[in-house]
Amino acid sequence: MEKRLEEKYQNKNRGFTLIEVLVVLIILGLIAALVVPRITGRVDEAKIETTKIQLKAIKDALEQYKLDNGRYPTTEQGLKALVEKPTTPPIPPRWKKYMDKVPRDGWDREFIYLSPGVKHPYELRSKGPDGEEGTEDDIDVWEL
Template sequence: MMKSKLNTRKRNLGQQQGFTLIELMVVLVILGVLFGLVVPNVTGRGDEARVTGAKTDIKTIENALETYRLHNSHYPSTDQGLDALVAKPSGNPEPRNWRGPYLRQKPTDPWGSEYAYINDNNNNFEVISYGADGQPGGDDLNQDISSNDTE
């Protein structure tokens, strides 16, 4: 009787324990459901972050433009552009009291394009990101983000 118990133990120790095919399939189905629910919710967040980043950048540029105006009594012209915030511009109107740089470098939007700058010469300006496609107009992620629209 003692010998049969030892033989049974040896056989049990020699057998490998593993997962059955059904157990593996159940785990794969559960992982598939989790990825199906989580991934779509996470992937859209990057696009939302870019839009928020562009709005934040525009506010920063607006603040730099206001400081430029306080020092020089006017905003840079459309021709001088946002470069006037990084290096002293030439041309009209001449910045007589330029104390920059007002920004460390010329800003680019979260999609890698330069911000557009328009000054109507009436001390009204607009800073624009043309969105993901870099073209005027568009919907969703391609929609323009303007200093006139941000609050």
């Protein structure tokens, strides 16, 4: 009887074998391989949508600026002209604060603003996920 109790007691203190630990780690790795891409894909989608919303808000503010002042801010004045009255010519005659702050894209980078633009009165875009200007993933306000 004592032998059985000793064997039982010894088996209860027995830990996991290396094989058991490896099997658990492999299972956790497979689960992570399935879940992580789905989560990161959603993050990228959210950043793209955020950027589009910011572009639309800036576009609305630029249109209001033009209605009040008869022109868009110059490239030199930049989007900062929507937050602070420009000090470089042409000084807007009826300036007011159009935004609380100049937004940044979903990747925390500044938007590209050129005025006058090539095909439009101004160019406004984000470099997109890759952070390089002129690639196919750029997000342009005129293509929303």
